[in-house]
Amino acid sequence: MKKINFAKQKNIFSKKSTSKSLFSFDLKKITLCFATAAVSVFTLSFSSCSLFTSFKDTKITDYLNQQSTEIKIVDAEFSNSFPLDKDKVISIPSDSDYTIKYLIQNPDGLKIDSTVTNNSDESVSSLLVPYTYEITEDNNYVNVTLTKEMLKLMEKGGDISPVVLIAAESYGYDIDPYTYAFRANSPPPVVEGACLMIDTSYAREQTSSAAASKGRYVLCLNLPEEVFDSNGIHNDLNKIYITGINAAYTKGVPLDIDTENKTWNTNALPSSYSTGLVKNSYNGTAAVTFSPKKYPVYILTSTYSSKSDTQEYTITLEDTKGLKSTVNLNTQSCQLKPVTANVEEGKTYQLLDSAKYYTAILKAPTSCVGVAVPTSIEDVDVYYRLYIMENKKYTLLSQGNVTDSYSSNLTEGYYKIEAYAHKEGYVDSELSTWSFIVGNIDDVSISIETTWDVSFEMTLTPLILSQYKISTNHTLTLSISAKDKNGTALTDEEFAALGITDVSLKLYDRDTQYIPATESDNDYALDVPLYIQADTYTVSASLIYKETIYTGNFSISVVE
Numbered sequence: 001m002k003k004i005n006f007a008k009q010k011n012i013f014s015k016k017s018t019s020k021s022l023f024s025f026d027l028k029k030i031t032l033c034f035a036t037a038a039v040s041v042f043t044l045s046f047s048s049c050s051l052f053t054s055f056k057d058t059k060i061t062d063y064l065n066q067q068s069t070e071i072k073i074v075d076a077e078f079s080n081s082f083p084l085d086k087d088k089v090i091s092i093p094s095d096s097d098y099t100i101k102y103l104i105q106n107p108d109g110l111k112i113d114s115t116v117t118n119n120s121d122e123s124v125s126s127l128l129v130p131y132t133y134e135i136t137e138d139n140n141y142v143n144v145t146l147t148k149e150m151l152k153l154m155e156k157g158g159d160i161s162p163v164v165l166i167a168a169e170s171y172g173y174d175i176d177p178y179t180y181a182f183r184a185n186s187p188p189p190v191v192e193g194a195c196l197m198i199d200t201s202y203a204r205e206q207t208s209s210a211a212a213s214k215g216r217y218v219l220c221l222n223l224p225e226e227v228f229d230s231n232g233i234h235n236d237l238n239k240i241y242i243t244g245i246n247a248a249y250t251k252g253v254p255l256d257i258d259t260e261n262k263t264w265n266t267n268a269l270p271s272s273y274s275t276g277l278v279k280n281s282y283n284g285t286a287a288v289t290f291s292p293k294k295y296p297v298y299i300l301t302s303t304y305s306s307k308s309d310t311q312e313y314t315i316t317l318e319d320t321k322g323l324k325s326t327v328n329l330n331t332q333s334c335q336l337k338p339v340t341a342n343v344e345e346g347k348t349y350q351l352l353d354s355a356k357y358y359t360a361i362l363k364a365p366t367s368c369v370g371v372a373v374p375t376s377i378e379d380v381d382v383y384y385r386l387y388i389m390e391n392k393k394y395t396l397l398s399q400g401n402v403t404d405s406y407s408s409n410l411t412e413g414y415y416k417i418e419a420y421a422h423k424e425g426y427v428d429s430e431l432s433t434w435s436f437i438v439g440n441i442d443d444v445s446i447s448i449e450t451t452w453d454v455s456f457e458m459t460l461t462p463l464i465l466s467q468y469k470i471s472t473n474h475t476l477t478l479s480i481s482a483k484d485k486n487g488t489a490l491t492d493e494e495f496a497a498l499g500i501t502d503v504s505l506k507l508y509d510r511d512t513q514y515i516p517a518t519e520s521d522n523d524y525a526l527d528v529p530l531y532i533q534a535d536t537y538t539v540s541a542s543l544i545y546k547e548t549i550y551t552g553n554f555s556i557s558v559v560e
Helices: 025-039 050-054 059-071 146-153 248-251 281-286 492-497
Strands: 072-077 091-094 098-105 113-119 131-135 140-147 164-170 182-184 190-199 216-222 235-243 295-306 312-319 324-330 360-365 381-390 393-403 405-410 414-421 432-438 443-450 455-460 468-471 475-478 500-507 512-514 526-530 536-545 549-558
Touching: 098 164, 098 393, 113 131, 113 140, 131 164, 146 500, 190 312, 190 324, 216 312, 235 248, 281 405, 360 381, 393 405, 393 414, 393 492, 405 414
Parallel strands: 091 182, 468 549
Antiparallel strands: 072 098, 098 140, 113 164, 131 140, 190 216, 216 295, 235 312, 312 324, 360 405, 381 393, 381 414, 414 432, 443 455, 475 526, 500 512, 500 536, 536 549
């Protein structure tokens, strides 16, 4: 987009104009000047007043008329609420397109035209359309929409301030350009799975002078994986603040994130704990076991456990621009139940002829784990990460958090969703993951073989089940193989040379997947380490060939 030199910019409608700067004086001074002229009329000429010396060809009525009809931008409005960073600058996240509405003072309702540039124009020149703008039909607003692609490119505090220049038809004055400072920056993600456990090695006996306890509290949490992504938008995380431990944590300690080596400040935030931890038994059946992910943190507190203890802890992450995310919990916090979804692991959701997408829906829980008499919990947030298969690997498509439920319209593709529930004062739910397919997937011809050399030729078509009978008292081995145009079976080496990737074979008994005790050396085989019983089992098979997903389900009926 061509930049405008505002110093030379004229009225967009090319009308003759008189510079507004000619009248940049105070009305009180005008009154004083008239008073001076009145009392000095016999000794001073009219030109002795500086006002009329400078603007002798301008009528004061023209000035007053301009004040009553002046056109200018007076405010910028949003439909969303955005945080301020440490410099008090509004920070806009990159999870969506966002529109800024610039309010025009236009008392006579004149037709408005506009030109918009942006302080980031040079930095976002690689984007075809980084932002758009339009005048509303009532000529009262200029709507500027910043695309999420632009916002993501300028993440971590880039200046994305629009500069809006307007002109009005038949308006005889230039209008100063209007700008308001904005930055592109998404708030940090929250720490995940934060909970309190007890280290029993610090237990105090009943006979001690102090009250007995079962040990000291250990604050456990997971640093978000996103902050270690060198190409991500959250690797600018700077400090962590924790209240309830000691003054050093309250003041904040540096995280020292190293995205290349995937390390952090483990001196202040240990990544392991040598002694055994137990549940906070004072929480009864609602007691929580910490689930460590890739980047766990364990901090031993000085607080001894107590049945009546309601010790509060606040964990805050801060990025370099001062944006923050906060998690609160206490010694009595219970854990939210998992997020639920209308998709299932490994399933295919076909699109009918009239459908362009499938809507995946996640719903937040309304109760806790292990609570005998659950009470309904409202306003629970769903934190989600949506991935799509691109170039044979999952790529992050969208992430964020919403209250109560999240939905996304998905076109054809291979998807994965990760989600957990979060609410202040509660322990996060366990992370739930769903991998599934959307679309009308091509058929693939494969061979299903058993260890006793009985082969079955079949074509896998999604959602169509074929029945097979095999004998019991055998360990079942399934393998995928292909045939050439002449019907000759390919070897595993020839099969692999085709460029087939992400081969997956899974055996299910109802909704329960059988997982071998040891991983097979053969990527195309599934060894089930058990003697299968007389029943019907579901087998899910999938692979990727030339960037096309081939998948399907069939069932095996086992008889005596």
